[in-house]
Amino acid sequence: xxxxxxxxxxxxxxxxxxxxxxxxxxxxxxxxxxxxxxxxxxxxxxxxxxxxxxxxxxxxxxxxxxxxxxxxxxxxxxxxxxxxxxxxxxxxxxxxxxxxxxxxxxxxxxxxxxxxxxxxxxxxxxxxxxxxxxxxxxxxxxxxxxxxxxxxxxxxxxxxxxxxxxxxxxxxxxxxxxxxxxxxxxxxxxxxxxxxxxxxxxxxxxxxxxxxxxxxxxxxxxxxxxxxxxxxxxxxxxxxxxxxxxxxxxxxxxxxxxxxxxxxxxxxxxxxxxxxxxxxxxxxxxxxxxxxxxxxxxxxxxxxx
Amino acid sequence: xxxxxxxxxxxxxxxxxxxxxxxxxxxxxxxxxxxxxxxxxxxxxxxxxxxxxxxxxxxxxxxxxxxxxxxxxxxxxxxxxxxxxxxxxxxxxxxxxxxxxxxxxxxxxxxxxxxxxxxxxxxxxxxxxxxxxxxxxxxxxxxxxxxxxxxxxxxxxxxxxxxxxxxxxxxxxxxxxxxxxxxxxxxxxxxxxxxxxxxxxxxxxxxxxxxxxxxxxxxxxxxxxxxxxxxxxxxxxxxxxxxxxxxxxxxxxxxxxxxxxxxxxxxxxxxxxxxxxxxxxxxxxxxxxxxxxxxxxxxxxxxxx
Numbered sequence: 312x313x314x315x316x317x318x319x320x321x322x323x324x325x326x327x328x329x330x331x332x333x334x335x336x337x338x339x340x341x342x343x344x345x346x347x348x349x350x351x352x353x354x355x356x357x358x359x360x361x362x363x364x365x366x367x368x369x370x371x372x373x374x375x376x377x378x379x380x381x382x383x384x385x386x387x388x389x390x391x392x393x394x395x396x397x398x399x400x401x402x403x404x405x406x407x408x409x410x411x412x413x414x415x416x417x418x419x420x421x422x423x424x425x426x427x428x429x430x431x432x433x434x435x436x437x438x439x440x441x442x443x444x445x446x447x448x449x450x451x452x453x454x455x456x457x458x459x460x461x462x463x464x465x466x467x468x469x470x471x472x473x474x475x476x477x478x479x480x481x482x483x484x485x486x487x488x489x490x491x492x493x494x495x496x497x498x499x500x501x502x503x504x505x506x507x508x509x510x511x512x513x514x515x516x517x518x519x520x521x522x523x524x525x526x527x528x529x530x531x532x533x534x535x536x537x538x539x540x541x542x543x544x545x546x547x548x549x550x551x552x553x554x555x556x557x558x559x560x561x562x563x564x565x566x567x568x569x570x571x572x573x574x575x576x577x578x579x580x581x582x583x584x585x586x587x588x589x590x591x592x593x594x595x596x597x598x599x600x601x602x603x604x605x606x607x608x609x610x611x612x613x614x615x616x
Numbered sequence: 617x618x619x620x621x622x623x624x625x626x627x628x629x630x631x632x633x634x635x636x637x638x639x640x641x642x643x644x645x646x647x648x649x650x651x652x653x654x655x656x657x658x659x660x661x662x663x664x665x666x667x668x669x670x671x672x673x674x675x676x677x678x679x680x681x682x683x684x685x686x687x688x689x690x691x692x693x694x695x696x697x698x699x700x701x702x703x704x705x706x707x708x709x710x711x712x713x714x715x716x717x718x719x720x721x722x723x724x725x726x727x728x729x730x731x732x733x734x735x736x737x738x739x740x741x742x743x744x745x746x747x748x749x750x751x752x753x754x755x756x757x758x759x760x761x762x763x764x765x766x767x768x769x770x771x772x773x774x775x776x777x778x779x780x781x782x783x784x785x786x787x788x789x790x791x792x793x794x795x796x797x798x799x800x801x802x803x804x805x806x807x808x809x810x811x812x813x814x815x816x817x818x819x820x821x822x823x824x825x826x827x828x829x830x831x832x833x834x835x836x837x838x839x840x841x842x843x844x845x846x847x848x849x850x851x852x853x854x855x856x857x858x859x860x861x862x863x864x865x866x867x868x869x870x871x872x873x874x875x876x877x878x879x880x881x882x883x884x885x886x887x888x889x890x891x892x893x894x895x896x897x898x899x900x901x902x903x904x905x906x907x908x909x910x911x912x913x914x915x916x917x918x919x920x921x
Contacts, residue, residue, distance in 0.1 A: 501837025532806025542901035545894035589850035596847035611916035
């Protein structure tokens with residue numbers, strides 16, 4: 312695909328945080344002919360985006376999207392409605408509207424309501440780090456990661472194909488999925504893990520009998536793994552939970568039941584139940600590594616010097 | 617310390633897995649004059665330990681400990697009693713007995729009952745990876761990590777000082793702690809994180825509506841972080857939970873309460889409660905990195921190419 316014309320001659324990025332700035336960098340790297348325009352509601356972020364030369368940065372969203380063939384909303388999912396309403400009166404003809412939100416049913420609904428005549432192809436690149444802001448982005452963030460598109464049934468295939476082509480050129484693999492199914496899958500693979508991580512870091516911080524200093528000192532026993540995703544952007548994650556409520560509560564209920572079973576096994580000294588689960592979960596890790604979705608080196612490749 | 621005589625002229629390692637083989641490699645690297653002898657109850661592991669030249673490997677524990685100044689039990693905590701009873705009748709005079717078990721009250725009790733006349737200084741190096749067996753070990757595993765000693769009150773300081781010196785020479789930092797307090801601290805920083813990780817990987821594997829293939833594909837959204845520690849040795853971890861029951865159940869109760877609070881916040885759309893916690897947990901990650909207990913690079917330093 313790399314030799315043919317890019318799917319969009321001009322892309323407008325609304326929101327220049329970790330993901331928005333990574334998209335800008337990845338476009339520059341993989342599709343250097345594409346014009347990149349951008350807007351962020353924060354003065355500070357816009358100023359920094361200019362210093363980082365992430366594209367043509369404008370002070371209003373309407374200036375940023377003028378002439379764009381794709382508009383990509385890279386704002387927290389709770390800010391989608393406001394960001395979309397801000398361009399409702401200046402939307403270019405034939406533009407494709409997309410986003411990178413981590414929940415898809417609520418975001419697609421918000422975009423459709425704010426922009427009822429727009430061509431909308433919702434997307435979710437399953438990639439990120441614990442860092443936030445325009446400095447945190449990098450061009451290879453999407454390499455080998457999956458990007459899930461959730462177009463409505465019966466949607467024009469040509470539009471979906473262009474968005475798909477866009478993400479593949481940034482190095483991602485693309486999957487088409489129903490929005491409702493996406494929200495369940497991501498509740499399991501992303502939202503509940505974040506919720507659990509935030510919870511356990513909070514629990515550890517608040518325990519009487521164990522100081523925060525001790526928690527930090529001895530974190531290499533496993534706890535530190537959870538602190539990474541618990542350092543993710545608070546606004547983004549608050550919005551994810553409020554906008555994928557049903558699926559998150561469903562999976563959380565299952566998790567709580569499974570945890571209660573193990574709690575009971577520990578209380579009654581039932582080693583077989585513990586061993587059976589602990590032996591089974593190893594295979595999942597092996598598959599993730601085989602499919603290139605994690606680092607094969609022990610300890611995530613952390614340096615031991 | 618490195619220039620003076622090592623605290624033990626001869627060290628016997630019982631159990632040559634990840635930790636035992638790392639200790640052997642670290643001794644060879646940092647105290648090359650020290651004689652290393654070893655025994656493992658598995659024929660396969662003994663054979664492999666010989667191939668890896670991890671020390672003088674013996675076919676019986678009594679041969680391995682003959683002439684040793686320190687005996688270090690590196691077996692799962694549930695196997696301590698059996699391993700200690702096996703040397704009860706051939707224990708050298710003046711030897712110091714130690715271990716690397718992840719729970720300390722139960723292990724110390726087991727060792728004292730099996731070896732009532734021995735000089736016992738229990739220890740726990742808070743270090744490891746998700747891999748197991750003699751091939752998984754490496755000499756730098758303990759560098760910059762904490763090793764907790766839990767001698768009984770009123771114990772001869774000279775013995776504790778020698779074990780402390782031993783671990784510091786392997787690159788660790790040493791802390792002395794009451795065994796009961798150790799078990800609570802480690803329940804928070806290690807045991808509960810492992811239990812949660814095992815649980816969530818199990819929950820994700822068993823969900824109807826989401827295939828295991830999907831869980832693996834989209835694991836980069838956060839789930840993959842949990843699969844690392846859920847790939848740890850099942851026998852070791854079964855034993856930890858059965859041997860630190862009280863502290864694990866205590867902390868688990870607190871975690872469950874905290875999770876219920878967030879569950880309720882999600883159900884009722886209380887974004888402030890979510891945001892308040894999510895903003896607070898970032899500071900913990902920052903402290904862990906500042907104190908050198910985790911990799912400062914984003915995403916644990918995973919490769920993004």
